[in-house]
Amino acid sequence: MPEFDGWNQIWELNRRVTDLGEPLALTDETRALLRSTAAEVAIAPEEVTNALQGDAGAAALLEEIAKRIRVGSRRLSRALSESRKLEEAGDRDAARAPLLALLDVEVVPLYREQAEIQLETLDEP
Template sequence: MPEQDAWNQIWELNHRVTDLGEPLALTDETRALLRDTAAEVAIAPEEAASALHGDVSAAALLKEIAKRIRVGSRRLSRAIAEAMKHEEAGDLEAARVPLLELLDVEIVPFYRELAQVQLDALDES
């Protein structure tokens, strides 16, 4: 399970760097945050380590981490909402479809786990 505070820090840091144009201060703390959260969003340790050697590549890593968190969260929310709509209508097979489709494309382990929990709950219905 990801560290919620770390994901919030990523969001805030990405906002400052990407949206506000602040330079990325590549401190030991920032490196640790990027390295640890990269692993949580399925970025290979070697790729993260390589990116942390320079400001430009570290900023790109930050942007990719934030993107995976944001896009995965939206994808999961849509899939759950769609599944719930079908479940409430009594169509469990149709309810499984958006969750299975999410599992076909989602790479963030936490979001995959949540989708699987939803699928398992449907199977218990």
């Protein structure tokens, strides 16, 4: 299960680096944050190790982590919303489609798990 405080820290750090142009200070704490949150969004350990070799790689890693969290969250919200509307309209088969489409592209384990849980509820009587 993700550490949402870490996700919030990533969001804030990415905002400061990307939006405000602050340099990324690659401290031990920052490395640990990037390493742990990268694992939570399904970035391979080798990719993380390589990225943490320098400031540019670490900044790119930060951006990718933040993107996976942001884009995946939006994708999940849309799929859940569309699925619920179809379910409420009485079409459980159609309600599965947006969730299955999400599972075809989503890599963040938490978002995949939430879609799978919703699929399971559609199978309940």
